[in-house]
Amino acid sequence: DQQVKQNSPSLSVQEGRISILNCDYTNSMFDYFLWYKKYPAEGPTFLISISSIKDKNEDGRFTVFLNKSAKHLSLHIVPSQPGDSAVYFCASQTGANSKLTFGKGITLSVRP
Amino acid sequence: NAGVTQTPKFRILKIGQSMTLQCTQDMNHNYMYWYRQDPGMGLKLIYYSVGAGITDKGEVPNGYNVSRSTTEDFPLRLELAAPSQTSVYFCASSPRSTEAFFGQGTRLTVV
Numbered sequence: 001d002q003q004v005k006q007n008s009p010s011l012s013v014q015e016g017r018i019s020i021l022n023c024d025y026t027n028s029m030f031d032y033f034l035w036y037k038k039y040p041a042e043g044p045t046f047l048i049s050i051s052s053i054k055d056k057n058e059d060g061r062f063t064v065f066l067n068k069s070a071k072h073l074s075l076h077i078v079p080s081q082p083g084d085s086a087v088y089f090c091a092s093q094t095g096a097n098s099k100l101t102f103g104k105g106i107t108l109s110v111r112p
Numbered sequence: 113n114a115g116v117t118q119t120p121k122f123r124i125l126k127i128g129q130s131m132t133l134q135c136t137q138d139m140n141h142n143y144m145y146w147y148r149q150d151p152g153m154g155l156k157l158i159y160y161s162v163g164a165g166i167t168d169k170g171e172v173p174n175g176y177n178v179s180r181s182t183t184e185d186f187p188l189r190l191e192l193a194a195p196s197q198t199s200v201y202f203c204a205s206s207p208r209s210t211e212a213f214f215g216q217g218t219r220l221t222v223v
Binding site: 004006009034036041042043044045046049089099100102103104105 | 156
């Protein structure tokens with residue numbers, strides 16, 4: 001029973017264009033959402049997060065949108081750069097002291 | 113800044129052998145976690161700890177044990193290794209339950 005779903009395993013975009021990475025969740029109790037980025041042979045690194053009381057959070061080239069009614073969030077990267085090529089994991093949690101539940105990840109490739 | 117340090121980086125075990133994966137953090141974080149990542153899958157929580165002396169099971173604890181005698185260290189023990197435990201193991205820490213900092217991982221193969 002997968003509570004956090006990243007249904008597209010991969011995405012390829014041209015450098016300079018927008019990358020949109022999608023994530024769906026089933027647990028309506030999730031109230032905090034995070035995106036992690038992972039390069040090969042390295043551990044994941046935190047990228048950006050959003051609380052359920054917001055619908056948008058922006059940090060430089062990265063913006064996360066949350067649609068609670070659709071149980072859907074997305075990460076926008078604009079403009080995309082070759083260094084953004086990595087695996088991106090969506091993660092969710094319930095309450096301030098609960099464990100993170102991760103999706104399977106999306107492999108983003110940014111073509112020069 | 114060391115952050116979260118895992119040792120070893122790679123290990124091959126024979127079926128039935130035991131080993132301990134070491135994890136140390138120097139950020140004085142209360143929360144520590146062990147995850148495993150299988151190919152094409154997300155990270156699954158094995159065990160976690162909210163402070164020294166306190167540990168709890170995650171999603172996939174069978175075949176593993178942990179201890180948390182200090183704030184800094186959170187070793188993961190594999191007893192009687194099985195091929196199903198072939199995976200990449202990540203240790204992480206956080207000051208609260210969000211925005212965890214991960215180590216570089218330990219790639220374990222059980223043959």
